[in-house]
Amino acid sequence: MTTSYETISTSLHGNVLSATFHAPPINLIGPEVVRDLVGLLEELSHPAAARVVVFDSADPDFFFPHVDLTKVPEYTAEAAKAGGPGDASLGMLFHQLSQLPAVTIAKLRGRARGAGSEFLLACDMRFASRENAVLGQLEVGIGAPPGAGAIQHLTRLLGRGRALEAVLTSADFDAELAERYGWINRAVPDAELDEFVAGIAGRMADFPRDALIAAKSAINAISLPTPADVRADAAMFQQLVRGESSQERTAALFQRGLQTRGRAELELGDVLGELSAVD
Template identity: 85%
Template sequence: MTASYQTIATRLDGNVLFATFHAPPINLIGPEVVRDLVGLVKELSQPATARVVVFDSADPDFFFPHVDLTKVPEYTAEAAKAGGPGDASLGMLFRKLSEIPAVTIAKLRGRARGAGSEFLLACDMRFASRENAVLCQPEVGIGTPPGAGAMQHLTRLLGRGRALEAVLTSADFDAELAERYGWINRAVPDSELDEFVSGLATRMGNFPRDGLIAAKAAVNAISLPPPAVVRADAALFQQLVRGEAAQQRTAELFKRGFQTRGRTELDLGDALGGLPAVD
């Protein structure tokens, strides 16, 4: 690895790259994070890079809480640099992440909601702290369907009924329930999570690169959604997130401390359920 990033600290250990997100105050996905992700994805798309990448967060409370809703045009413009204006969306950036010639593992502590959850879903594997992990797709509770891959990935992983439960309720899922539903690979006791993920990453990093990448590509060919539906989901999100209902509900959330380190963000699933109804 040669590049340095504003919001991602990287460390190469043998054939494993550890990438830690650090975007204070609460790791919102804004233009700086997206700019760094675009750069890292491009770097990891080159031959002879790390065979395994482990993503985690420096913030114990927030992996990625969601996108920065005050900077949608800015982070979308950064995402476009991954492939051009026609692919100006987090969904297409995350799809490129799914296709890189390396195995990607998300190690989850804290909250991964909205596009944070969708980032995890774009990774090849997800392992979460049993005591300290929360997943949620809050978009419908705000006024728009998810737009960066959740509907495609969750339907494939969870099945129709459970995917609809996850998406339509905008409720928080703890690690045990997420494991039971298939949202994550495993819920691991927090005290064992680091050693477990490092051991798994090192094991795969010692395998021949060609075998790893050929197997991943074959599974991707079966399981990844086509680009056209990823683009359609992104377009619908971009349309409805600017709509009147979403604007009203986000304004109310901001009054209650949205996008700050307080109870509204810590318990966003509950906060969404407590908002007044709108048509």
């Protein structure tokens, strides 16, 4: 890799690239992260790039908690640079991630909710700390459906009933339940996670690149949503997230400390459930 990024540190070991997100204070997906991700995906699209990419977070409590809700127009503008104004959405950016000519692995510690979960779902594989990983789709609890891939991926991975449970409850899922449902590949003891992921990444990185990418492309052709499906989900999210109900619930969450390192983020699934009772 030749480019340095503001919010992503990279290191190359043979044919495996490690990409670590670091966007203090809590790794929100904002314009800086999206700008860096657009650049990194462009680098990884070249044939000479790494065969395997492992994404993780420098923050043990937060992988990506969700988007920065104070900077939606800014990060959307950055996402548009990957595909043009007609594809100005995280959903289409994450769709590009799924189609990279490289194997992508998400190594999850901490919280990945909303678009953070959708980033993981766009990766080829997901391995999570059994003790220290939380996943959730918070959008319906705020007032909009997920718009960056969760509906498409979770329905395919979990089946209809469990996808409805995950999306409509906006609840937090620990790693063991997420593994049982199919949200992640495996829940691994935290002390073993780094070695496990390094082993599986290194194993694949030693295989012929053409075979890896041909097999991935064939599976993608069966399992990935179409661009039209991704765009439709993004449009519905963008319409409803601007509505009065969503705005009121988001304001109530900010009053409770949303986007700060407190209970509103650490226990967001519980906090969302409390809104209907008190607001």
